[in-house]
Amino acid sequence: MALEDDVLAGVQVHVEATDAGGVRGWSDIVLPLETYVQKTALVFPFAGKGIVLQGGATNGGHRNRSGAFALDAMGLDDAAWGVQRGDGKANTDYPGFGRTLIAPADGVVVHARSDRPDQPVGDASNPDYFAEEFKAQGGGDPGNHVVIDHGNGEFSMIAHFMAGSLRVKAGARVRQGEALGKLGHSGDTNAPHVHYQLQAGPDWQNADALPVHFSNVDQAFLDRGTYFEARAGA
Numbered sequence: 001m002a003l004e005d006d007v008l009a010g011v012q013v014h015v016e017a018t019d020a021g022g023v024r025g026w027s028d029i030v031l032p033l034e035t036y037v038q039k040t041a042l043v044f045p046f047a048g049k050g051i052v053l054q055g056g057a058t059n060g061g062h063r064n065r066s067g068a069f070a071l072d073a074m075g076l077d078d079a080a081w082g083v084q085r086g087d088g089k090a091n092t093d094y095p096g097f098g099r100t101l102i103a104p105a106d107g108v109v110v111h112a113r114s115d116r117p118d119q120p121v122g123d124a125s126n127p128d129y130f131a132e133e134f135k136a137q138g139g140g141d142p143g144n145h146v147v148i149d150h151g152n153g154e155f156s157m158i159a160h161f162m163a164g165s166l167r168v169k170a171g172a173r174v175r176q177g178e179a180l181g182k183l184g185h186s187g188d189t190n191a192p193h194v195h196y197q198l199q200a201g202p203d204w205q206n207a208d209a210l211p212v213h214f215s216n217v218d219q220a221f222l223d224r225g226t227y228f229e230a231r232a233g234a
C-alpha cells in the first residue's frame, strides 16, 4: 500500500490473484480516506473515573453495523481507580454499578426501553435474562436503553441501564448533563457497564456507526484498556 500522489489522502490497494489454470491477474484501487466531523458536542455519559473495555470493532467487539465505533466502559472507584471489590459475583461489587448516566448532549428521546431486569450475577451474561428476540440471535441485547436525537443527523444510544432506573420516555426533551438513569447490568453484559454509540439514525440495529469524541475527556481516542476521567460539565 502507498499513498497516491493525485488524491488528497488515500490508500492504494494492489490485489493479485492466480486462478486454477495459473493465469495471474491484478488490480489497483485507490480508496479515499475520509474524515468525519462530529456535529454534536458530546460529554461522556457518566462523570468520574472509568475504563474502556471495548472501543469499537478494532477492539474485538461490536461488529454490527451501528456499533463499529461503540464504547463499553466501567466506572471505577474514586480512591484507587479500582474496577471491583469482593469476588465480583454481586453487581454491587462494581463501583460503577448505580452511577448516574447523563445525556451526552441536548436532544429528544426517540426510543426508550425500561422493562428489562439486571443480570443477577455480576460477572456473567446469562441468556436467560435476554429479551426473547435476542435469545433467538444468541446475544447483542442492549437491555434497558435510550436513543437520543440530537437534531442534526446524529443520535446517541446508551445501553444496559440498571433495572427500574430509567427516568425518561420516548418524546422527552433532555438537556446535556441531565440524569437519564443509572449504570446497570441489563441485557447481554459481562459486568455492569455502559454501552455508548453515536449513530446516523434512530434505529440502532439499522443505522450507520459514527466515530465519537467527548469534550470532557482528555483522550482523543478511547481504546480498550484506556483509563479516563470524565470531567463534570462540558
Ligand SMILES: [Zn+2]
Pocket (backbone or CB within 6 Å): 062, 070, 071, 072, 194, 195, 196
Ligand atoms: Zn457494548
